[in-house]
Amino acid sequence: MAAQLEHVNLTVSDPLATAAWMKPVFGWHIRWQGEAISGGYSVHVGTADQYVAIYRPEGDLTPAPKSYNNIARLNHIAVVVSDLEAVEEAVRNQGFRMGEHYDYEPGRRFYFYDPDGIEFEVVQYD
Template identity: 45%
Template sequence: MAKGRLEHANISVTDPERSAALLTELLGWEERWRGPSLKYGRSVHIGAEHDYIALYTGDHVKGEFAKGQPLNHIAFTVDDLDAAEKIVAEHGLEPFGHDDYEPGRRFYFFDWDGIEFEVISYE
């Protein structure tokens, strides 16, 4: 059977540069591309060699998204959970939901647009 992997997720944000700065510092990712979208708006792609997050915006993107409609959260793994939490807080965001159960320690945070992220360490 063929195996696949997630190549990217495209999310709407009100300020892609601000979101890109957070993901770059939090995950050690790099900007892969930026430019206009095909119809309207613009995107910044932040990621690694084989995967990325497309941070999309346009005049119609207002933020204030409701949790679970349709996205529950996006999760990232990190080597140092304490350092990751410090970076999130330094960006003015509030970590919550700290827990430690298999397969690892974790916390959550909402970004400026109400998008929920989970950060996990398997170390």
């Protein structure tokens, strides 16, 4: 059996606010939320099998440099959807900054940035 990605863990400015937009945009639910092991607060939002752990440590946060130019930085998160146009409308309704749109094999996709500057790719495989 091939390995399966279970979750990714991101530091965000406000886990509850991030979960609040992820739920309607991606159709996800909160799997767990509470105090993080090392302090701070975490929310796990996703499906029964996969999720994004969104974390806010205690204390001040430092803005991250542009990811594509730095080693060990996340460049973007890709999410597969069945209705690209509906998700794009939901993203626009959240007021997010839209990025590029592409249509090439094996699917159509667009990119957007959340309020913390995290880039998301949304793709539909036809």
